[in-house]
Amino acid sequence: MIELNRRTFLKGAGASGATCALASLLPGSLAALESKQLKGMGKEIASICEMCSTRCPISARVIEGKNVFISGNKAAKSFGGKVCARGGAGHSLLYDPQRIVKPLKRVGERGEGKWAEISWDEAYQLIADNLNKIKQAYGPEAVAFSSKSGSQEKHLFHLATAFGSPNTFTHASTCPGGYEIAAKAMFGTKVKRDLSNSKYIINFGHNLYEGINMSETRGMMAAQMDKGAKLVVFEPRFSVVADKADEWYAIRPGTDVAVALALCHVLIEENLYDKAFIERYVEGFDAFAAEVKAYTPEWAETVSDVPAKDIRRIAREYAAKAPHAVVDFGHRATFTTEEFEMRRALYAANILIGNIERKGGIYLGQKPSDYNKLAGEDVSPVLGKPGVKDMPKPAAKRIDQVEEQYAMMWSAGGIYQTILDATLSAVPYQLHGWVMSRTNPMQTMTDRARVVEALKKLDFVAVCDVYISETAAYADVILPESTYLERDEEIADKSGKNPAYYVRQRVVETLGDTRPSWQIFKDIGHKLGLSEFYPWDNMETLQLLQVNRDTDLLRRIKDEGFVSFGKPIMLREPKMVAEFTKAYANAKPVDEDGTYGSLLSFKTPSGKIELTSAKVEAMAPGRGVIKFREVQLKKPNELYFIQGKVAVHTNGATHNVPMLANLMSDNAVWVHPDTASKLGISNGDPIRLTSSVGTEEGHALVTPGIRPDTVFAYMGFGSKNKELVRATGKGIHCGNLLPHVTAPVCGMTVHTTGVTLAKR
Amino acid sequence: MTKRYVMVHDENKCIGCQACNVACRSENGVPEGVTRLQVRVEGPYGEMPHLHFKYHRVSCQQCEDAPCVKVCPTGAAYVGEDGIVSIHGDKCVGCMYCVAACPYKVRFMNPETKVADKCNFCKDTRLARGEQPACVTVCPTDALVFGDANDPQSDVAKLLNTKITYQDKTHLGTHPRVYRVPTKRGGI
Incomplete structure (x- = not known):
């Protein structure tokens, strides 16, 4: 009898061993390092994720020096100790052989992909020489600085200010800026939504089940599944949030504002709004009511394809659950050029039912110092601000300070895409340099060809990133930042209904020759001769x-x-106020109605919520009152092209992370069966999309989950630089199809455009 | 009383985000190209606007009468005292009988260890440390519940008593221990 054991069987079967294909080594990449053994900083380290910009609290455990298991931090209750696929794959970024771990200098033409490794000191010197040269010739304002938001932004913008440039930009105008500016105009500040306590949620394409924001995603699911909340979704595509909804309407792209205004129309015409709330807290109701009179559900149906009878019924159902109901104001605010009106209309539908500072509605949030004042004692520590006092103010105007209507954006991240106008057309003046940190405008800014043109025209470009991103591929110098698992950062304020703090910490010792961005920008500051601004x-x-x-x-x-710290509080929620005053003996006295309603004020010119705004009217004549304007997002013979997020990737950043690239490396274009059959397209067929600015080739996903007049693709795919080996050439590059358009007042780029579709 | 570990996957709460897939891969060192666990988002089925997706957990079903154990010539595939279908790596000869026999197509040859592999509810890693399986630990929407169904006080026993559930391919008599709460829209 032949004894069958593992060894003999394998031998007989001739199973192949280590036949791993050797990828060609990228210069400066982790692959070139000999030892990749991980040295953990402890058994289990609490930190903050950076696989997207939600920055969830995480807990990371180093396993046998070769792997990191990442879960959520259970101390953060609303996050539930959970982590998404991107967060769980953070370690895959950490030891990706294609990650950059040495500073690189361009040695060929820009974008040609020829690099030489240099020392940090050489990199700093090169940057300092070039920036100082530009400063001497054209002034410091000729250099723009842009960054991912968070710690990197603080340190890069500190450098910019010390250097003397006012031109600092976040990604706001390419993603959330629209709803932030609308909130600023109406409430004087950003606001939050209390989805987990809501009994009725109306959602306009805010796909929280694919664009995961852990606490909100969990909150909405718990509200729906455990507490019986109803969810109504208006979205042109059958997304996961549409699937989980009780009702889904395939709204015409970019017409959300019409449905939102019609909801307001029904609330007012049928007397379903909270008159006492309006009287006490709201400015400009009459002008709004007069404008909204024309926006009947029947009218909205002709614009949006949402049946009038349903709009009417939904408005009534929503009002019946007031004030514990909410119209979600969304996240990516790039649906239409009328973004400012759309987001204001969504807020208006909340204001009308008086859900402000009520459970399941909208709230302003508690800053630690305000919370302590309310409690009459030091419940929460208040963080010191270790900045530099009396920083010099840059003398020049920002490049986006061209039209007064954009005034609110100047201090809220700026209009990112004006870098292209200033570089290519010298409007309002010529830019000569661009320093970037963890931002990828090639993917996120629209009109990729113009971004390339601008990058080629500038005198000097420096990029700090973890990969040679599509943007970094056009840099003169690339600075390799340590991944978030290798960085310590400042304590961050995570306050919501009560104060909270959290912190990013190193989980493992740094692999290779990378540095955290706070150090990189501080070092550059010293090299630029700006040491006086770095007292730490x-x-x-x-x-x-x-x-x-x-x-x-x-x-x-x-x-x-x-x-x-402390108990959660919403100022107009009697039960929470009662619990609060029970806990804190010296708390501020409560109003007769058992709330803190009298303490609720807004940082607007009138101190009230401005449903109609004189300030906005002065900035942008005709826009004081929320109004519908017809827009043309596509030509009649074209299809709408829209995009969205997928749960396993973050727009411009994760497509080369091995574990995530393995999950999804391509974005098929969603085409309705009727549209596909007219064009002779079958599922999986190679197709071509052509817009006013570009052409992209990909494959068709023929599905009933999309309107017949619309095509959809997940964003962030189709990179065009050879360094992103796993992502390049796979799928549709959305930014290459989107024209350079800037929405009024909020300065947003627009992600809806017209395309023609053809089989290839 | 003997333990009867089961997993319940609530298809209403599942959003197909693959957090489970990634966590499983990280915890168990599952190499690229093979998978112990994934959730397939299938569809949408139906006619507009009455569409629905199906969120289908694809992983070892932990059959009580497991075909893979029956066909294994070396006793590598076995049922433990805890009822979990597992593999003695050193006894596996890589014959792939189990891969062929599995009616759920969830067994595979691990290209690194050359051992037939599959989900074992994180028996050697997380369960051994007294933790929940990796997929359950990270699931953003709490769509997964795991525990001892023989303990009437366990969350999983309570869930099985209160929710409608189904199992895959029960007609084969495998008695899978992965239960599914069907989505409220569309059929099973």
Whole structure:
């Protein structure tokens, strides 16, 4: 009898062993390092994720020096100790052989892909020489600085200000800026939504089940599945949130504003709105009501294809659940050029039912210092601000300070895409340099060809990133930032209904020759001769200044990773106010109705919620009152082209992360069966999309989950630089099809355009 | 009393986000190209506007009468005292009988260890440390519940008593221990 054991069987079967194909080595990449053994900083480290910009609290465990298991941090209750696919794959980024771990200098033409490794000192010197040269010739304002939001932004913008340039930009105008500016105009500040306590949620294409924001995603699911909330979704595509909805309407792209205004029309005409709330807290109701009179559901149906009878019924159902109901104001605010009116109309539908500072509605959130004042005692520590006092103000105007209507954006991240106008057309003046940190405008800014043109025209481009991104591919110098698993950062405020803090910490010792961005931009500051603006040595001194040298507090925040203080409070929610005053003996006195309603005020010119705004009217004549304007987002013979997020990728950043690239590396174009059959397209067929600015080739996904007049693709795919080996040439590059358009007042780019579709 | 570990996948709460897939891969060192666990988002089925997706968990069903155990010539595939269908790596000869026999197509040859592989509810890793399986730990929307169905106080027993559930391919008599809460829209 032949004894069958593992060894002999394998031998016989001739199973192949290590036949791993050797990828060609990228210069400066992790692949060139010999040892990739991970050295953990502890058993289980609490930190903050960076696989997208939600920045969820995480807990990371290093396994046998070769792997990191990442889950959520359970100390953060609303996040439930959970993590999404991107967050869980953070370690795949950490030891991706294609990650850049040495500073690189361009040695060929821009974008040609020829690189040489250099030392950090050479990289800093090269940047300092070039920036100072530009400063001397054209002034410091000729250099633009743009960054991912968060710690990187603070440090890069500090450098920009010290250098003397006013031109600092976040990604706001390519994603959330629209709803932030609309909130600023109406409430004087950003607002939050209390989805988890809502009994009726109306959602205009805010796909929280694919664009995951952990606490909100969990909150909405719990509201729906455990507490019986109803969810109504208006979205042109059958997304996962549409699937989970009780009702889904395939609304015509970019017409959300019409349905939102019709909802307001029904609320007012049928007397379903909260008159006492309007009387007490709202400015400009009459002008709004007069305007909305014309926006009947029947009219909205002709614009949006949403049946009038349903709009009417939904408005009534929504009002019946007031004030514990909410119209979600969305996240990516790039649907239409009328974005400002759309987001204001969504807020208006909330204001009308008086859900502000009520459970399941909208709230302003509690800052630690305000919370302590309310409680009459120091419930929460208040962080010190370790900045530099009396920073010099840049003398020049920002490049986006061209039209007064955009005034609110100048201090809210700026209009990112004006970098292209200033570089290519010298409007309002010529830019010569661009320094970027973890931002990828090639993917996210629209009109890729113009971004390339601008990058080629500039005198000097420096990019800080973890990969040679599509944008970094056009840089003169690439600075490799340590991944978030290798970085310490400042304590961050995560307050919601009560104060909370959390902190990003190193999980493993740094692999290769990378540095955290706070250090990189500080080092460059010194090289530029700006040492006077850097009175701190390192992150630890910064953190100590934040906690006002309370080392016990710092230790606690680091050990627990997420620390919250006090009881949650919403000012107009009687039960919460009762619990609050029970807990804090010296709390401010309560109003007769058992709330803190009298303390609710708004940082607007009138101190009230401005449903109609004199300030906006002055900035942008004709826009004081929320109004519908017809827009043409496509030509009659074209299809709408829209995009969205997928749960396994973050727009411009994760497509080369091995684990995520393995899950999804391509974005098929969703085409309705009727449209497909007219064009002779079958599922999987190669197709071509052509817009006013570009052509993209991909494959068709023929599905009933999309309107016949619309095509859809997940964004972030189809990179065109050879360095992103796993992502390049796979799928449709959305930014290459979107024309350069800027929406009024909020300065948003627009992600809806017209395309023609053909089989190839 | 003996334990009877089961997994319940609520298809209403599942959003197909693949957090489970990634966590499983990270915890168990599952190499590229093969998978112990994924959720297939299938569809949409139906006619506009009455469409629905199906969120289908594809992983070892932990059959009580497991074909893979029956066909294994070396005793590598076995049922543990905890009822979990598992693999003795050192006994596996890589014959792939189990891969062929599995009616759910969830067994595979691990290209690194050369051992037939599959989900074992994280028996060697997380369960051994007294933790929940990786997929359950990270699931953003709490769509997964795992535990001992023989313990009437367990969450999983309560869930099985209160929700309608179904199992895949029950006609084969495999008695799978992965239960599914069907989506409220569309059929099973």
